[in-house]
Amino acid sequence: MTRRWRIFLLCLIVLASTGTAQLDKDVRYLKARAQRLMEERNLGFAIKHLDRAIGLFPKDGELRLLLGECHYQREEWKAAGEAFASGVKLRPDLLSRVPHYPLSVLRAGDVAEARRIYESMVATGTDKGIENGEYGLGMLLIHDGKLEAALGHLKRALTYDPKSEKINFRLGYVLQRQGRLKEARRHFEVVAARNRLHEPALHALALVCFRLGDKKAAGKWKAAHEKARAAMVRIGDCQRALAKNAGDLAALRTLADLYFEFHRWSKAQGPYRALTASQPKNPEPRFRYAYCAFQLGRILEARQQLEQMRRRYPGYEPAAELLRQMNAKRDAKSKERGKKSAGPIPRSGEGS
Amino acid sequence: MRTLIHLNVFVVILTVFLFAGCGGGDEGSSSVSKSSKKASTHSSPPDRPFDLVDLGASTGLTGRLRSGTLEQKYIVDVKSTGVGLLDFDGDGLLDVVLTAGSTVDRARRGEPGYGTRLFRNLGDLRFEDVTERAGIPPTGWASAPVAGDYDGDGRTDLLITQFGRNILLHNEGGRFKDVTATAGFTGDDWSTSAVFHDLDGDGDLDLYVCNYLDFPLDDPPRQGKPGFQNCLWKGMEVMCGPKGLPPSQDRCFENLGEGRFKEVTHDWGLDVGAAFGLGVVAGDFDGDGSPELYVANDGMPNFLFDRNAQGRFEDVAYFLGVSCSEGGAPQAGMGVDAADLNGDGIQDLVCTNFSGEENNLYLSQGGQAVYVESSSFAGTALAARDLLGWGVGLRDFDLDGRIDLFVADGHVYPQAARPGTGTDYPQWNLYFAGEGDGRFRRLTGDDLSALGVKKVSRGAAFGDLDNDGDVDIVVANLNDVVSLIENRLDRAALRRHFVGLRLVGAGSLRDAVGARVTVATATQRQSLEVRRQASFQASNDPRLVFGLGESTAVTACTVHWPDGREEEFAVKVDAYNVLRYGEGVK
Numbered sequence: 037m038t039r040r041w042r043i044f045l046l047c048l049i050v051l052a053s054t055g056t057a058q059l060d061k062d063v064r065y066l067k068a069r070a071q072r073l074m075e076e077r078n079l080g081f082a083i084k085h086l087d088r089a090i091g092l093f094p095k096d097g098e099l100r101l102l103l104g105e106c107h108y109q110r111e112e113w114k115a116a117g118e119a120f121a122s123g124v125k126l127r128p129d130l131l132s133r134v135p136h137y138p139l140s141v142l143r144a145g146d147v148a149e150a151r152r153i154y155e156s157m158v159a160t161g162t163d164k165g166i167e168n169g170e171y172g173l174g175m176l177l178i179h180d181g182k183l184e185a186a187l188g189h190l191k192r193a194l195t196y197d198p199k200s201e202k203i204n205f206r207l208g209y210v211l212q213r214q215g216r217l218k219e220a221r222r223h224f225e226v227v228a229a230r231n232r233l234h235e236p237a238l239h240a241l242a243l244v245c246f247r248l249g250d251k252k253a254a255g256k257w258k259a260a261h262e263k264a265r266a267a268m269v270r271i272g273d274c275q276r277a278l279a280k281n282a283g284d285l286a287a288l289r290t291l292a293d294l295y296f297e298f299h300r301w302s303k304a305q306g307p308y309r310a311l312t313a314s315q316p317k318n319p320e321p322r323f324r325y326a327y328c329a330f331q332l333g334r335i336l337e338a339r340q341q342l343e344q345m346r347r348r349y350p351g352y353e354p355a356a357e358l359l360r361q362m363n364a365k366r367d368a369k370s371k372e373r374g375k376k377s378a379g380p381i382p383r384s385g386e387g388s
Numbered sequence: 389m390r391t392l393i394h395l396n397v398f399v400v401i402l403t404v405f406l407f408a409g410c411g412g413g414d415e416g417s418s419s420v421s422k423s424s425k426k427a428s429t430h431s432s433p434p435d436r437p438f439d440l441v442d443l444g445a446s447t448g449l450t451g452r453l454r455s456g457t458l459e460q461k462y463i464v465d466v467k468s469t470g471v472g473l474l475d476f477d478g479d480g481l482l483d484v485v486l487t488a489g490s491t492v493d494r495a496r497r498g499e500p501g502y503g504t505r506l507f508r509n510l511g512d513l514r515f516e517d518v519t520e521r522a523g524i525p526p527t528g529w530a531s532a533p534v535a536g537d538y539d540g541d542g543r544t545d546l547l548i549t550q551f552g553r554n555i556l557l558h559n560e561g562g563r564f565k566d567v568t569a570t571a572g573f574t575g576d577d578w579s580t581s582a583v584f585h586d587l588d589g590d591g592d593l594d595l596y597v598c599n600y601l602d603f604p605l606d607d608p609p610r611q612g613k614p615g616f617q618n619c620l621w622k623g624m625e626v627m628c629g630p631k632g633l634p635p636s637q638d639r640c641f642e643n644l645g646e647g648r649f650k651e652v653t654h655d656w657g658l659d660v661g662a663a664f665g666l667g668v669v670a671g672d673f674d675g676d677g678s679p680e681l682y683v684a685n686d687g688m689p690n691f692l693f694d695r696n697a698q699g700r701f702e703d704v705a706y707f708l709g710v711s712c713s714e715g716g717a718p719q720a721g722m723g724v725d726a727a728d729l730n731g732d733g734i735q736d737l738v739c740t741n742f743s744g745e746e747n748n749l750y751l752s753q754g755g756q757a758v759y760v761e762s763s764s765f766a767g768t769a770l771a772a773r774d775l776l777g778w779g780v781g782l783r784d785f786d787l788d789g790r791i792d793l794f795v796a797d798g799h800v801y802p803q804a805a806r807p808g809t810g811t812d813y814p815q816w817n818l819y820f821a822g823e824g825d826g827r828f829r830r831l832t833g834d835d836l837s838a839l840g841v842k843k844v845s846r847g848a849a850f851g852d853l854d855n856d857g858d859v860d861i862v863v864a865n866l867n868d869v870v871s872l873i874e875n876r877l878d879r880a881a882l883r884r885h886f887v888g889l890r891l892v893g894a895g896s897l898r899d900a901v902g903a904r905v906t907v908a909t910a911t912q913r914q915s916l917e918v919r920r921q922a923s924f925q926a927s928n929d930p931r932l933v934f935g936l937g938e939s940t941a942v943t944a945c946t947v948h949w950p951d952g953r954e955e956e957f958a959v960k961v962d963a964y965n966v967l968r969y970g971e972g973v974k
Contacts (some may be wrong), residue, residue, distance in 0.1 A: 080808075111774075111810025142770070178764055181827045209714070213765060215754055239716025246707040247758055258706065261716055268717070276618045 063093050070102050074109070077279060082106045097127030101134055108136045116140035132157050132165025138172050151176055167196035171203055174210075183210050201227045205237050208244075217244050228257075232298045233264045267294050285314060292324065301328040319349040327358065335362065437878040438786050440819065440838040440861070442871045448515035449862075449870045453846075454502040455489025455529075458867060459802065462492055462608045463629035464529065464551055466800040467580060467600065467666070469864040470847035470925030471779075472533030474544045476522065477562040481509035482851050482929055484862055486870055487530035487548060495551070495605055500526035504533065504548055513854050513874060523564040528552045532847070532925035536584030538593045539647055540896030549579035549597060549925075558647060572649045577636050578603055581723075583921040585670035585901055586950055587656070587679055588699065592643040592896035596658075596681055598665030599636035601629065609633060622809055626801045630686055635662040638683065645896070657700035663688045667724040669922040672904065673735040674757035677952065679902060682710065684721030684739050707758075710737055710750045714761040719745045723848075723924030727782035727791045728915055730826035735917070740777025740795055740924070743804070743811045747772040747780070747795060751826045768793065768820050771830050774811045775818065776800065779848025779923040783859045785875055787884040787935030789912050790822035796863045796924075798844035814842035817863065838873045845871070851929025857886045857962060859933055864925075879962075885936040888964035891918055893949065900969070902950040905932055907959075909939035936961065947972065 066089040073082035086103040093099060100123030107116035120137035124130065131137070131153075138153040154176065157169030174189035187210050194203045208223035221244045227237035238261035246254035271294055277287035292307035305328045311321035326341035339362060345355040456465020468489030473482045483506065490501030504527045507515035529551035535544050543559035556571040557564035577599040584593040609628035611619040619628035640658045641649035653659045658681075667684035674680065674694075681701070683691040689712050692705035705711035712718045720742035726735040734752035737759065741747055746769040750759035763769035772795065779796035786792065797815035799805075805813040819836055820828035833840025838861075847864040854860065854874070861873040877884065887907060893900035899920065906915045916932045936942070945959045947967055955972025959965045 110808055112808060113810070143773070175764075179767055179770065181765055181767065181825075183765070213753070213760055213762065235716035236714060237716075239712065243707065243709050243758075243760075247753075254707065265717065273618075276620065279623075280618065280620075 063089075063096055063099070066093075067098060067102065070099070070106075074102070074106060076282070077109075079106050079110050083110075095126060097123045097125070097130065099123075100126065101130060104134070104140070105136060108140050111143075113140045113144040117144050117146075129160075132160045132162045132168060135168045135172070142176075147176065147179075163196045167193050167200070167203075169193075170196075171206070174206065178206070178210060183214055186210055187214075199226060199230055201231055201234060201237070205234070205240070208237070208240060212240065212244055217248050220244050221248065228260070231300070232260070233267060233300060235261060235264050235268060238264055264298070267298060270294055283314075285311070288314075289321075292321070296324055296328070299331070301331045304328050305332075319345060319352040319355065323352065323355050323358070326355070330358065330362065338362070436835075436876075437881040438836075439876045440785070440836040441874045441876055442838040442841060443513060443874055444871070445869045447513050447872045448510075448517070449484060449486070449507055449872055450517070451486075451505060452867055452869055453486055453488045453864050454867055456491055456867075460800070461610075461627055462603075463601075463627055463633070464492065464495075464578070464603050464605075464608075465489065466627070466866070467925075468529060468531060468551075468846070469866050470530070470532040470581075471849040471862045471864040471870065472535050472546070472927035473849045473851040473853070473862065473929050474533075474535035474546065474927060476506065476544055476546070476559060476564075477508065478543065479509075481511060481855065482853050483507060483509045484515060484849075484853075484870075484872075485524075485533035485535070485546065485927075486864060487527070487533055487847075487925070489551075490529040492605060492608055495529055501528045501530060503527060504530050509853065511854075513860075513872065522562065523566075524557065525555065525566050527555060531578075531580045532582055533927055534582045534584060534595075535920055535927040536593050536901070537899045538584060538595075538643060539645075540592065540898045542898055544899075547582060547584075547595070549582050551578040551603065552576060554579050554582075554597065556647075567647055570647060572644075572651075573641065574651045575599070575639055577639070580665060581667045581921065581923075581925050583668045583670045583681070583919075584899075585679055585681075585919070585921075586897055587640070587670070587681070587695075587701075588642060589678065589950070591894075591951065592645065593899065593901060594643050594652075595641040595649060596668055596670065596683075597639045597641070598668050598683060599638050600664055600666060600686070601636055602634040603629075604633075621801055621803065624801075624803045624806070626803055630664045635664045635688065637662045638665045643896075657702060658693060660691065660703045663691070666722050667739070667922075667924050669724045669726050669737075669919065670902075671726050671735060671917045671919055672902065673726055673737070675733060675735075675904075682724055682726065682737055682739075684724045685718070686720045686722065687718060688721075689718045690721050690739060709759040709761065710739075710748075713741075713745065713748060714764070719748065721748075722776075722778045723780040723796075723922075723926075725780050725782045725922040726917075729782070729791055729822065731824060731913075733915065736826065738780055738782060738793065740780045741772075743774055743776040743799060745773070747777045749826075762826060766826055767828050767830070768818075771818060771820075775815045776811070777818070778846045779863060779926055781848060781850040781859075781861065781923055781928070783850050784822070784933065784935035785819075785859055786821065786877060786882075787858060787879065787886045787933075787937070789909075789914065789935045789937040789939075790824040792822045793820040793828055794818070794848065794850070794861060796845035796848040798846060798866060812842060814844050816840075816842055817845060838871065841871075843868055843871065847925040848923050849926040849928050850923070852888070852931065852933060855964070857888060857933065857964075859929070883938045885938070885940055885961050887934045887936060887942055887945070887959050887961050889932045889934070889945075889959065890930075890964060890966045891932070891947065892966060892968045894951070894969040897950060899930060900949070901930070904948040905934075905967075906944070906946045906948075907934045907936075907942055908944040909936055909942055911939060912937070931964065 083106045090099050104116045104119035117140045138150040142150040154169045154172035157165045170189045170193035174186040177186035190207045204223040204226045208220040211220035224237045224241045227234050242254050242257035274287040274291040277284045288307050295304035308321045308325035326338045330338035342355050342359040453469040455468035470487040472485040487504045488502035506519045506522050506524050508518045531549040534547040545559045546557040548555040556568045558567045580598045582597040587594040609616045611625045615632050616628045640653045642652045664686035670681050678695045681693040691703045693701040694704045721739050723740040726737050729736040732755045737750040739748040746763040749763040749766045751762040775797040776799045777795045781794045782791050795818040799813045802813050804811050819831045844866040845863045849862045858875040858877045860875045863871040891900035900918050903918045920930050945957045947955050956974045957967045957972050
């Protein structure tokens, strides 16, 4: 009897675990599908899909957060806020990763609630939570006209991501308003060095340099701003064309090349990947995709792509050249490591 | 059972009735009826010491300001309807001019538009239509009524800008005469806002006209036409433009006297490039004694023209920080105004923009005419972001000694009324109470009755229509009746005082446009400049109203006349004072 019971219980556990695994698989599928729809900007359909998914899995917080993101992107602030709130209630651990939650609450007009959410983000104690929370609190204080207090929050946020574009830009903005132009310039320069398409920073740099009397730099930054502006207009045109016809290869190519030209490596990768799939005989999109991966530090991925290219397009020199460069770099590094390891053996007490 | 069937039938009929009601009209008319209904509920607003009350059609400002069809299929449909305030008959009361548009079909057939109407102020905020009696001719697709005494005869003349040839009307003593033929205007553009100002400092009013774009009336742009594949907004097909249509060059005319003008756009350095010009304000913003022009362009960088030592204008907008948004992108500039908001003696600038963009508030920095876009700091950014702003006024509406901000809103796409757009076609107007340091506090429909009504607003003009010492507002609403928003300020209850000033200049500059007045009380010093045009397609009351708060005396009133002369005047508080050139106390 005991044995029979044991077998019965074992069967139940196996069945339950199979069921759970199946459910997990279903939820994962639904989330992936929703994310794909969101990437395709098919937000209306994504919302319908997520509503159905939430009906099936009402206790899944991530589905609700995705729904909130869809509403946010459609500028449906109230619905976004509600979806985010219900998602965060189920998954409070994800609060720090939903910066659009307090923003949608704010856009719906509830400043006090947005402040409370930012404070809760800081209270999570996670790096991302503190960074997002402090940044948000700083922004609210700017809207209140309390620039000095805002500066404190923004500086705290910056310690968690010193190269952050948005935090550096906002710090620059506050300092510029306070007349601390040299400090402002430094923050704007951090942003401009990181993102050559960051129009606000380029524009602000031109103005700050002009006010500092550095007319040469002002002119340089104005030219950079105008170049970025023109590129952004073309990027907008391409995105609109692609929204209408996802197979518009000319738009895809222009978009990819513009991002590439302005060193927006991660943004360029998507269009190049799509071009690689649709133009298998053309080696250049694949090469540029690999180059983006290389610039992003994803060496393994870049190497795999380039090796494939060497086999598929044996005469394509740029890929071979990049591979040679990568190999030379790797060899130099390993030599250096070898040298280090071959150095004098530290005496006892030295170099622990 | 029978009762149940009857009940069901009743429910079905009720549903059909309700849905028929929803779908029967188009979006424009439904918003109109909603607005009218709401407006009537505000006829007896709650008793507040300060309120803005939309008096609706009860004032006699009747008739809808029509432009285009209710579908608003073309860009030319959406920009008309302006409003001007001028005392055309010299009776001391501000009269109202309203401009309306036309339709593409009418314009193609060469028929007149829906007409420009002139309403005489009878007192007590009642008006009568005197259009024909006053000699206002039929107009085409009219944009802005631009008032100004261009010949210095003491009577306010009127320019009507249009889609097509502009019309100049000379005031011959309460009756206008069309003098366009001899005025010397060039161009047959789509003109929007315009400004009369002494731009060359020779003592008469010159004219700067904003031009929008070259609209092909015979073959209007539409979705799918070559070059117009993406007339989409939030995934919906909407009217095409301005992108894809050729922008127009603004024009400037020098006043040669005797009612003649000469185009000087190139000679004065103002031909910096064609743009989608919509709003303009002129004034000595930096206090250097020569005028500047600030021009709002739709989707292109704004211009700030400053006159250099050689007498030519240069566009200095970029490096002074007023050409685009904080984000460094050009915005859809519509209406503009200027006033010193942070008390540093430099006039700050405001520019209204499209939905999804902030209305730009450019605050001067460190007492110099360099600006930082400060709408987020000022507390005006968030409220305006989902609204599409047009007419704008920086005035001390509540007479507390601090400049407030009013913005007239309304979308261009009727499709904005559909769910999921994050905005609406008819929209609330915005009011921000100034704090005196460049910051503002928003008041809503809960605070001020007129803000509780959504309309598709365009031009807005500002002036004291009932001569009670506070500034009222007239808002032109597209395909709707005009809103006369009475400023109901209980000065006694709030212990607020004012000083009103009418300046009479010398020679051809009798309007005294460009004169700057500084008024000092025991606690405060304020400056205002006389100007007639600002906002969007509007002409305002040229009188100055200084709010004094609780101060009951003015310790000094100094006028800086446009020719550089400075005079002091003794002025009475809580009254309008006439200050004539050369009659100051010292």
